[in-house]
Amino acid sequence: MHITLDSQRKRAAFKAGLLVALGAYIALAGGEVVAEWLAARGTLGSLQAAVRLVPGNSEYRYRLGRYYELVSRDETAAIGQFKIAVGLNPHSPRYWLDLANAYEVTGNEEQQVRAVDQAIAAAPTDPEVAWYAANLYIALGQPERALGQLRVVLESSPERVGPALGLCWRLTQDVHTLLGSVLPPQAGAYGALLDFLMARGRSDDSLAVWDGLVALGQPISLEKAFDYIRYLVLQHLPEDASHVWWQAVSRNGDAAYLPSSNNLLVNGDFSLNVLNGGFDWQYHKQQGVTLTLDPAENHAGHRSLSIAFDGPGVVDAGIAQIIVVHPNTAYDFTAYYKNGEIDGAGGPHLALQDLYDGTTFFESEVLKEAPEWKQVSGRFTTLAQTKLLVLRIRRLPESSPIRGKLWVSDFRLTVAPLADAEPKASAAGR
Numbered sequence: 001m002h003i004t005l006d007s008q009r010k011r012a013a014f015k016a017g018l019l020v021a022l023g024a025y026i027a028l029a030g031g032e033v034v035a036e037w038l039a040a041r042g043t044l045g046s047l048q049a050a051v052r053l054v055p056g057n058s059e060y061r062y063r064l065g066r067y068y069e070l071v072s073r074d075e076t077a078a079i080g081q082f083k084i085a086v087g088l089n090p091h092s093p094r095y096w097l098d099l100a101n102a103y104e105v106t107g108n109e110e111q112q113v114r115a116v117d118q119a120i121a122a123a124p125t126d127p128e129v130a131w132y133a134a135n136l137y138i139a140l141g142q143p144e145r146a147l148g149q150l151r152v153v154l155e156s157s158p159e160r161v162g163p164a165l166g167l168c169w170r171l172t173q174d175v176h177t178l179l180g181s182v183l184p185p186q187a188g189a190y191g192a193l194l195d196f197l198m199a200r201g202r203s204d205d206s207l208a209v210w211d212g213l214v215a216l217g218q219p220i221s222l223e224k225a226f227d228y229i230r231y232l233v234l235q236h237l238p239e240d241a242s243h244v245w246w247q248a249v250s251r252n253g254d255a256a257y258l259p260s261s262n263n264l265l266v267n268g269d270f271s272l273n274v275l276n277g278g279f280d281w282q283y284h285k286q287q288g289v290t291l292t293l294d295p296a297e298n299h300a301g302h303r304s305l306s307i308a309f310d311g312p313g314v315v316d317a318g319i320a321q322i323i324v325v326h327p328n329t330a331y332d333f334t335a336y337y338k339n340g341e342i343d344g345a346g347g348p349h350l351a352l353q354d355l356y357d358g359t360t361f362f363e364s365e366v367l368k369e370a371p372e373w374k375q376v377s378g379r380f381t382t383l384a385q386t387k388l389l390v391l392r393i394r395r396l397p398e399s400s401p402i403r404g405k406l407w408v409s410d411f412r413l414t415v416a417p418l419a420d421a422e423p424k425a426s427a428a429g430r
Contacts, residue, residue, distance in 0.1 A: 039063055044072070058088035062095050069102055078102045086118070093123035097132055112136070120149075127157035134167065143171045147182050155184040161192045169196070175205040179212050187218040194224075198231045206231070207240060214247050222248060226277030233322065236356065238388040242324045245279045261414070264323050264331075265391070268411035269301030279322060286318035287311060288402075297407045299336045299373045304409035307393065309342070312401040317348065317393035322355055323413060327384050330416035333362055334377040335408060338370045342404030346396045350376055350408075355388040366396075367406055379416055 032054060039050040039060050047064040054060060065081030068074045082099035089095065096119035103112035116136055119129045130152035137146035146167070153164040168182055175197070183189050190213040197206040210228060213220060225248035232241035249257045257266050257280055266280045270293055274281045283291055288311025295303040307317045325331065335350055342348075347366040353359060361380040382389075391411065395402060 035060060042067070056088060058085045058092070058095070061085040061088065062092075062098070065102075066098065069098065075102045075105045079106070090118065091122050093119040093126050093129045096122060097129065100132070100136075109140075113140070125152060125156060127153050127155075127160065131157070131160060131164075134164075138167065138171070147171060151182050151184060154182070154189050155186065158188065161189065162196070165193055165196045175202070175208050179208065183212075185216055187213060187216060187220065190216065191224050194228060198228070201235075203232070203235050203237060203240075210244060214251070220248060220251060222252060222275065222277065225249075226275075229278050233355070233388065236387075238322075238324045242279065248278070259323070264325070264413040264415075265321060265411045269299075269409050270303050270305050271301045279324075281319055281321050283319040286314065286316070288314045289318050291317065291319055294407065297338070299409045301409060304407045307348070307406045307408065309344075309348070309395075309402045309404055309406070311403075313399060314395045314402055315398045316395055320390050320392045321411075323389045323391065325382055325386060325389055326415075327382055327386050330379060330381040332377070332379050332412075332414050332416045334375060334410070334412045335364075336373045336375055336410045337367045337406060337408045338373045339368060339407065340371075340405040342368055342402065342406065344402035344404070345400040347402065348406055349394045349396055351392050351394045352380070352389050352413075353392065354383075354386055355390045357385075359383065359386070361386075361389065363394075367408075373409075 035050040035053040035057065038046040038053070041047075042063075044067055047060065047067055050057075050060045051064055061081050062085040065078045065085060068081060069078035072078075079099065079102045082095060082102060085095045086092070086099060096115050100112045100115035100119065103109075103115060113136070116129075116133050119126075120133055123129050130149040134146045134149035134153065137143070137149065150164050150168050153160050154168075157164070168178055172178060172182075175193075178193065183193060190209055194206055194209045194213065197209060206228070225244060229241045229244050229248075232238070232244065246258060249255065256272055257275065257278075259266055259279065267274065270281075272280075274283065274293070276282055288309060290308040290310075292306040292308070293303050294306040297304045297306065305319070307319075333352060337350075347368045349366060350362075350364040351360060352362040354361070361382065362378045364376045364378070367376070391413075393406075393408065
């Protein structure tokens with residue numbers, strides 16, 4: 001559009017109008033700048049001045065309300081400012097929550113609930129709002145509404161998952177309710193509930209959570225599976241522990257770590273990486289013992305386990321594997337070893353023992369005098385109560401010094417053929 005100013009008077013009027021508009025803009029902008037400076041000072045007088053300068057600014061109203069609430073302890077004045085703030089901006093959950101707080105102090109429960117409901121409407125996925133609302137609904141005896149808000153917390157606030165699960169459990173005491181309508185479909189939330197139940201010894205409930213976690217189809221860390229298997233073993237639930245192991249390693253594409261009828265031991269030739277958990281080999285540092293996977297020495301696979309002894313007080317090699325077995329069943333065990341020169345009284349032995357009561361079902365002769373690979377073998381029959389064995393490399397006698405090197409490999413445990421089964425082995429070593 002082209003404006004033609006055909007007279008000096010019109011040009012002067014146009015300029016004057018521009019100056020007025022510019023002056024108004026500068027005054028308005030200047031007022032905002034001054035108001036912000038005043039509000040930032042945070043005193044009662046400066047906040048009141050900011051509100052007078054820009055009465056339509058919801059944030060200044062909110063800050064003034066906060067001053068009345070936290071400093072002046074004047075809840076009535078605070079409510080007045082918060083109500084103006086939410087009127088100017090109903091989409092801020094902060095404003096609604098502080099208004100709810102002020103109503104709580106004054107004992108106005110009805111208005112407090114309305115303010116919280118408005119905060120939820122403004123930010124339905126905000127974990128801060130959900131946490132406040134959940135605790136309010138619990139106090140009001142409204143568990144269904146509380147659980148709905150706790151689900152939001154579980155979905156969006158990792159740091160509050162533990163306390164949120166505690167409230168959920170207090171409200172329901174029922175794992176199936178939590179799985180069905182409260183717990184979000186997130187592996188982290190399921191894992192946290194699993195930890196929660198383990199800490200309280202709720203074995204049956206924890207198994208339901210594990211099955212739910214698997215059903216999600218999301219990745220499950222082996223560390224989480226290791227922790228749960230350890231818990232189940234300690235709870236004397238080896239069959240369930242074995243089930244968890246099968247699910248965990250299968251989902252991670254590690255089927256080579258599964259036992260089979262050909263060998264109930266996992267990774268018996270050390271050709272796989274040692275996972276240090278579950279039903280694979282588990283190791284811990286022992287003073288005077290060094291463990292190494294040695295590709296230069298192997299019997300039939302790709303490598304062996306090298307064990308270097310150098311010190312007094314060695315009890316065992318610090319590596320073991322637990323194996324699920326059946327009661328009243330005969331088993332055949334074989335392994336191979338070779339050694340360098342080993343000095344010291346006695347020496348290392350292979351031993352299979354009941355993990356729970358210490359019954360020794362098999363113990364080899366001392367593993368010495370084998371410059372070439374040599375087989376160790378034996379047959380034993382488990383007892384009526386036997387469910388879980390541990391394979392160890394023991395040092396006998398335990399207290400005397402020992403120095404030297406041992407290689408072991410090709411561990412194998414199988415069910416003995418029925419026709420060859422022998423009577424039960426003696427319960428030596430209890």
